[in-house]
Each structure stands twice: as C-alpha cells, then as structure tokens.
Amino acid sequence: MFRAALQLSVSGARSLTRSRPQYTASVAARSYSHGKQETDEEFDARWVTYFSKPDIDAWELRKGMNTLIGYDLVPEPKILEAALRACRRLNDLASAIRILEAVKDKSGPHKEIYPYVLQELQPTLNELGIPTPEELGIDKA
Amino acid sequence: MLASHALVRGLQSGFWRRVSTSSAAWATHTHNVDVVDYVPFVRNLSAEQKKLKEKEKGSWTQLTKEEKLALYRLTHELSYAEMRQGSKEWMTVLGGIFIFLGFTGLLVWWQHVYVYGDVPHTLSQESVAQQTQRMIDMRVNPVHGFSNKWDYEKEQWK
DSSP states (O other), X not given: OTHHHHHSOOSOHHHHHHSOOTTXXXXXXXXXXXXXXXXXXXXXXXXXXHHHOTXXXXXXXXXXXXXXXXXXXXXXXXXXXXXXXXXXXTTOHHHHHXXXXXXXXXXXXXXXXXXXXXXXXXXXXXXXXXOOHHHHTOSOO | OHHHHHHHHHOOSHHHHHHTTSHHHHHHHHTOGGGOOOOOSOOSOOHHHHHHHHHXXXXXXXXXXXXXXXXXXXXXXXXXHHHHOOOSHHHHHHXXXXXXXXXXXXXXXXXXXXXXXXXXXXXXXXXXXXXXXXXXXXXXSTTTSTGGGEETTTTEEO
C-alpha cells in the first residue's frame, strides 16, 4: 500500500510494498476505534476482485475508480492492472489512459511512485496496447 | 437532456449500449434529467468517430498513436495536466490590489494637503525639548521609568 509512502519520506517505494511499517500493526482505510481493522492485503484483494468481475459495467468501473481515487493512497499496481483489464473488457481505451494519469496525480510530491507503477504495469500495457500519457503527449498541458 | 434520450434510443456501438444500463436510461424513462451521471465530452459522433469506436473494440495494439489520442479526447475535454494547470489570474488580482492601495494613497495625500490643518505648535522640536526638560526637572517616573534613564550628575541620558 502506498499509504506508507505518503507517511514516511523514504526513497525507493519498492521496498515499502514488501516491508510492513513498524509503527502500526495494520493500516486500515478508515480508522475505527473498535472492530477489526482491514489489512493492506485484504484491501488490495477486495479491490482486485471488484475490478476482476467478468461482466463489470461502465458505471461500476467509474464508481470503483472514483472511490479508489478518493482514498488517501496510491493504489497498488495489481489493483490498477485489474482496472485496466476491466477497461479492456469494456472497450474503453480512454479510461485506461485516464487511470494512468490519475495515478500520477495521486502521487503528488512523491515523484518516484509513478515511474515505479508504470514499470510494474509495463507488461500489461504492452499486452493490451495501452499508451502512457507521456507517449501521447498529454502529460504536459 | 434530449441528448441522453437519443443516447439510449438510437446509437449502435457497444460503448453507448453500456451506458444504457446506467442512470441515463432511467432518466429518459422517468424524465428526471438530473440523474445523468456521466457524459463523455463528444456525444454526437461523426461517422469517422463511430468507425474509430468500432475499431476500439478490437485489439488496441492495432490503433495508431493519433487514433488513441483521438479516442481519449472523445471522452475527455481536458487532460489531467490541462485540468490542473494554474492561470495567471493571481497577477491580475495582485495588480488590482496595488492599484486600489495606490488610489487610497492618493486620497490620503489629498486629505493631508486639503483637509487637515497644521499640527499643534507643541509638537515642534523646540517645544518638545522644553517639555522633556520639564519632565526631567519634575522627576517623572524616577524609579523605573523616564527619569530613571537620565543621569542627574552628568546631565545626560544614561
């Protein structure tokens, strides 16, 4: 989860996805004072399942993406891969490109996140033929 | 909106058909036009654009870069970069502030010249010196204050 990257100023986001932050046992999407906290893995799995629905419709894709972007985190590459494949099932290339733009936007000042995510997604991007915003020249206004 | 009505009714390509499962369809049935939740930027596609939409259903590796960009621009008016760019409006605002401050300054100057009379003579250098000497002679605040700072032996400020 890239939440840790937003809270710690550690360069090398890759290491953060493997090591758990020491200051808290689990990081939830919402902080409850009681009740079971969802772990990062559960969160990721839930979202991958959401986007992996074979007959997902356009509304669900938009709703899912908008909700995900609303959280205070940058989604894991595996969630994004599921979302990109959902775009493919919906024949929606524009949304796929938009998802990549949104990842860059969500990273904010942490400039190392976006290149890392692109690197992780490169096989999927090549397979599906999704261009990056940089390739299309829309990364600059 | 009438456009969403046409959207649900007439259009053939797969992308538009999926929109019909969304609230846009309900909007046309119930005539509640506030419910349309999402509208692509270009809604009335030309024949060429419709062909491109058909091509989108195939492998995206077959699309040229220009076609991919065109597809993006069909649904999105502005890219993220365009959306997030700032403007030069702050310069206008700051300039306006300075103009009004300057104008106020002019008013203040005019007031000073044409409205206010002279200050009292007791504020002149000479008068202030005489007042200060009187305060020293009177031992004003001799413990911690005014006269405390005057050295009575040397007859000067400490």
